[in-house]
Amino acid sequence: MKQVDTLIVGFGLAGLAYAETLKLQGHSFHVIDQAQAGSSVIAAGIYNPTVLKRFNMTWQGEALHTAALPFYSAIEERLSKQFIFPHPIIKLFAQTAEHNQWMVASDRSGLSSYLDPKIYNNSILGVKAPLGYAKVKHCGRLDTTALIQAYKNCISAHLTTSSFEYSKLNITPSYLTYGEIKAKHLVFCEGYAMINNPYFKDVPLVGSKGQILIIDAPELKLETILKGPIFIAPLGGDKYWAGASFEQQDKSLNITAEGAKWIKDKIERMIDVPYTIEKQITHIRPTVKDRRPLLGTHKKYKNLHLFNGMGSRGVLTAPTAASWLFKHINGQEALPKEVNINRFEKKD
Ligand SMILES: Cc1cc2nc3c(=O)[nH]c(=O)nc-3n(C[C@H](O)[C@H](O)[C@H](O)COP(=O)(O)OP(=O)(O)OC[C@H]3O[C@@H](n4cnc5c(N)ncnc54)[C@H](O)[C@@H]3O)c2cc1C
The missing domain is CATH 3.30.9.10 (D-Amino Acid Oxidase, subunit A, domain 2)
Known part of the structure; x- marks a missing residue:
């Protein structure tokens, strides 16, 4: 049995940002990603914190931009390959x-x-x-296809290429197992495919x-x-x-x-x-009606978490969202309420 801190399901920009955040914090992980490319791989990868239709800034635009570029350039440096193309x-x-x-x-x-x-x-x-x-x-473009492929090559020992089967997941209060993997936490980073996830079926992902x-x-x-x-x-x-x-x-x-x-x-x-x-x-x-990320923890299973809702701005949003989710899961800081999936729970 391989024991890790976190099992990540899905490896687009969200899965990559979460894996990198875990790595930087010294936490171990294993990734399961199916062979079918997600939206990250076809995105232009444009990073631009302004909304040119309405002449204003995106939500948290400046902060997301400030965090994202050093995040990706540190990966560039480590993998000795250019992914950011300023234009x-x-x-x-x-x-x-x-x-x-x-x-x-x-x-x-x-x-x-x-x-x-x-x-x-x-x-x-x-x-x-x-x-x-x-x-x-x-502004510019992040070559998301090259970045994801290069990162996958680099973590090949911690990557299984297959479709995650929800029926094979066993959850106990202190750990979960999936095949030969035992983990403390599972973070679902499935992009639009989340609509098939039985654990988060009430979370309103529009697409x-x-x-x-x-x-x-x-x-x-x-x-x-x-x-x-x-x-x-x-x-x-x-x-x-x-x-x-x-x-x-x-x-x-x-x-x-x-x-x-x-x-x-x-x-x-x-x-x-x-x-x-x-x-x-x-x-x-993976768009959401209120245009905010979907981050948080399952109401009943406290070791199942969601990282989704990157919308049409995944490049700028994913690094900060990963940091918010990591701090939330590790009890360091509460999630900003605008991004917590509990905003959709019915209030009694
Ligand atoms: C046409 C287009 C253009 C875009 N242009 C830009 C842009 O210029 N700039 C920008 O910032 N954003 C852009 N976006 C948005 C961006 O692509 C998304 O915000 C971001 O890629 C979402 O990343 P993700 O990791 O959440 O999902 P995805 O990239 O979809 O990744 C999900 C991954 O999970 C895997 N997966 C899902 N279910 C399972 C399962 N059961 N088992 C195993 N693996 C699973 C999928 O195969 C995939 O690899 C664009 C999107 C589109 C469609």
Whole structure:
């Protein structure tokens, strides 16, 4: 029997952030992750603490951003591989009225460190910007696919690639066992697949499907991320990530012709150089109605915990969420009430 402090189920950004937090705190862990890629692997990995549709900051944006970058760069250093690719975001204006809104927003505390107040009118090769554009600083892309794969390689002795079977879990008040693993705690980091978890079936995970295109555009020499009706982000070479749709009804993992058409239409409003589609992919973001993480402990089984609800901002949110959950599980600090799953429990 292998004995560890924590069994982690699921290894996307949430599972990785929790594993890294345990490692930094000297706690042992074992990971079970199925071969099917989660939403972390198709994400653009853009980190940006501002909301460019509404010209404001995301919830806890500054604090999450401050914690996330050193967290990932420490992993880069340890694994001797680059995962963070800083790129300014170019916000393409859709109406001239946005110029004034931008300048007002760029003067507001918090936003002022990210929004460059200048409105640019000069052209960018291959980009359609008839109403000008502005820049968001201190943003970029985390190569989530490479990070997760490299981390998995590094913990291969502590990783089982298989689907977790809930019926094989035995829980006692002081420990739990799953096959040959004995652990004090189990943290479920399953992304949208949490909807199949019988232990947390009452936690309201909504889920929003996102379809994306990977395109080849040899004449587009972008070193920045474009934000218009969608994001177009450079992946290196001539490849770009373009998306994503935000679909609330369809929760399947099927790509659709309508999804591809919707993205192509947006791409053609943003660039005027030829491109070819290399592939179309989709996954479900683990979104929550109140747009806050889902962290906490099962009401009856005190050694079962949940790490979910990373929404569409998993890159920035996961490191801080991992730290909150670790402190909660280890009795060091209560979870912020906005993220605790007990906010959904019926009050008697
Ligand atoms: C199209 C799209 C674009 C996005 N772009 C961005 C972006 O630019 N920036 C950003 O910050 N966020 C982005 N996101 C959101 C981001 O992907 C999520 O917030 C984050 O990846 C969620 O991570 P997670 O670890 O909770 O879930 P996941 O990444 O889905 O990982 C869950 C893991 O658990 C495994 N698993 C599930 N159930 C089981 C089981 N029973 N047994 C074993 N393993 C299991 C899955 O196989 C998977 O590996 C995007 C999402 C989508 C869909």
